Amino acid sequence: MAAAAPTEKNPESQEPNRISSAERADEVFLEGPRSRFAEFCTLLRVMRDFLRGFRTLHFVGPCVTIFGSARVTPDDPHYELARKMGAAVARLGFTVMTGGGPGIMEAANRGAREVGGRSVGCNIELPFEQVSNAYLDRCVRLHYFFVRKALLVKYSYAFVVMPGGAGTLDELFEALTLIQTGKIKNFPIVIMGTDYWKELIGFIEKMAERGKIGPADLSLIFATDSVEEAIAQPAMFRRRKKCTTALVSKRRIHTKNRTFSKRFCKWRRELISMREISARCCASSQDGIGGGSANRCIVSPG
Numbered sequence: 001m002a003a004a005a006p007t008e009k010n011p012e013s014q015e016p017n018r019i020s021s022a023e024r025a026d027e028v029f030l031e032g033p034r035s036r037f038a039e040f041c042t043l044l045r046v047m048r049d050f051l052r053g054f055r056t057l058h059f060v061g062p063c064v065t066i067f068g069s070a071r072v073t074p075d076d077p078h079y080e081l082a083r084k085m086g087a088a089v090a091r092l093g094f095t096v097m098t099g100g101g102p103g104i105m106e107a108a109n110r111g112a113r114e115v116g117g118r119s120v121g122c123n124i125e126l127p128f129e130q131v132s133n134a135y136l137d138r139c140v141r142l143h144y145f146f147v148r149k150a151l152l153v154k155y156s157y158a159f160v161v162m163p164g165g166a167g168t169l170d171e172l173f174e175a176l177t178l179i180q181t182g183k184i185k186n187f188p189i190v191i192m193g194t195d196y197w198k199e200l201i202g203f204i205e206k207m208a209e210r211g212k213i214g215p216a217d218l219s220l221i222f223a224t225d226s227v228e229e230a231i232a233q234p235a236m237f238r239r240r241k242k243c244t245t246a247l248v249s250k251r252r253i254h255t256k257n258r259t260f261s262k263r264f265c266k267w268r269r270e271l272i273s274m275r276e277i278s279a280r281c282c283a284s285s286q287d288g289i290g291g292g293s294a295n296r297c298i299v300s301p302g
Contacts (some may be wrong), residue, residue, distance in 0.1 A: 090112035097152065138282045
């Protein structure tokens, strides 16, 4: 009997197997209801993402997040603009936070690193994109987009929006919505690259003209191509003063907690030592040393 010819596997059928479960986390979460146990497991994964973000970003200092396209090359003028903006933000004393990827994000992190500032990234697991850039002091890699967005807002004191695509627009309008609804206050948003954003700015003005947003909402964003004008915004300096005060307070709390932990460890060591001494006394008493049963010690189980 002739051997059966080997069947060729369709490469397209193997494509989903190349995508790890971590990279499909959002897809699985959003595809619809599942069993209660599966939903509980998802809840634990979301908690793990938040915990990883909290542990990584808690002491990075007050941040300014710079958004932009991952597809911008180093020879693009917007790359150089983001690099200068990252350096200027770092000189103000802020930590520069980005999505941690290439393009505009790399340029901003690079600018901060070149002037000795702090540079952090909040990256996301994607099938074929979003490799962390080489200019990060710290980086957290997450599985869920909504966790990443929450962390970027939580640890940021201002947004700088450079030319980008759908993800950049998503972050911009989410921040605008949070400000408009009073969820975050005194949150400067600077749009840079006015030649790229002019149609969008015109559309936002049209929304105000048609009564879909209030006239005061137009003041929530500041559009410029000048790094000096961007960092000279009064709101930026107010946020810097406020966040510096908050950071000092946070460090004091951390110092108090660390002092308490040291004292607790010292008390625990002393207690263990006292229990060991008591145990030796009891052993000696049981061996008939020290006067028999009248001198027996009773060791408290506590």
